[in-house]
Amino acid sequence: MFYELYIRSFCDGNGDGIGDLVGAEQKLDYLAGLGIEGIWLLPILQSPAYHGYSVTDFFSINPIYGNLKELRSFLASAHRRDLKVILDLPINHTSPSHEWFLRALDGERPYRDWYLFLQNEDWLKARRHWDGEKVWTNYSGQWAYTLFGPGSPDLNYESTSLWQQMKEVLTFWLSVGFDGFRFDAAKHIFDFSIEKGICEYQHSRNIAFWKEMTSHCRSISPDSIFVSEVWDDARIVDLYSAIFGIGFNFPLAEDLKSAIAKKDPELLVISLKTDLNRCFRAKRSYESGLFLTNHDMSRLVSSMNGDRELSLLSMSVLLSLPGVPFFYYGEELGMEGVYNMYFNEEQLEPFLWYENGYGPGQTEWKALGKNHPHSGVSYEAQEAVDDSYYMRFRAILEFRKSNPWLRFATIKSVKRKETLIMLKVTGESKSANILHNLGTKKIAVDLNADVQVINGTVSKYRNKRYLGALSSAMEVTE
Incomplete structure (x- = not known):
């Protein structure tokens, strides 16, 4: 599991109100305690933009986040906790100030x-x-x-000397200690046809570029981790993901949220069969990057119109599936935020450590529009309450952490009975039945004694077991 970390909003280590590397290092025990195995660090390179995706120097850290020594310390501390760290590296374009x-x-x-x-x-x-x-x-x-606007002039990879320059960039950050990269806008390296004068994706040329870049990285660090951002249909995603090893499953994220929000079990069945088609095969050319939200989307609770039970059910379904899960910082608290393409700050709000909104490490770089102090959403308010959203979210993460075999499992079948979704999955070490109840009433289920509750409740009455409303459970069969 990977935690998508927007460092500006996470933890302030020097008292200026802006999250930084020193603060993030102080919170590594918190992150490790969630059960994650990796951190996806959103852009930290020098940039005039708050989001960091328009770079002014590919070899320097944004000074508001710290310096190279502090980054090396952060990475070393993460590695001591067995946490991998991948850098979000936007190499499709630069800032006009570069x-x-x-x-x-x-x-x-x-x-x-x-x-x-x-x-x-x-x-x-x-x-x-x-x-x-x-x-x-x-x-x-x-x-x-400037495909992404005046603040981001595109780099022109028709130039072979630029290819060599980018290899030097990749070499540098691997040498600093990163375990790999999340590559932004992977299908946009070649997306303008000089011959036709129109915007046109040139997938074969893009793939040749990424083959060379990833091969270069693997020649330096054979275990490098790569994740591709390709927001497209399954056929195109397959082409790119086979090169990177992990590809974000955008269709699944949207379809799963839609099915849960509507409490539509049939829609969920269709989504799983369509968006996870490769997971029905024992041999796969890449792993599905499982996620529900990220920095370019509304937060999960907001996507569920404020319904936290549906949000937890969504995470339960996601973390029962084969693949590599990713979740966005603050989702464990149930933070809210609606994405707006032209004003996308609401889903980037400071992580609320304290109930009053102030305290050591609390970031204050922007006003809180959705996640107000004294609203009960803070870590301080939730971490000591057994049935708080945070504690229930964390239990779902613990379920996934204790069942690592699910990552490479094969889905044997997906069936529906009324509001009940039943998945049969098999891994190298064990097999299981996974049940999700999308209904608002408990439902009788055929379960034996070896049951793990993922979220919600499983009860017994007169020798029958019942899966609670909006609940999930797994029965290990062998």
């Missing part, structure tokens, strides 16, 4: 070749794939390709 881009505007080589500048006036007609927005930006009379 020295490379400034020198490119001056016409200096090779930097001029590292960005795509307008060569044909007809190219200005090109529009972005998903929303029809313009993709060219005028910088003092020079038009550059």
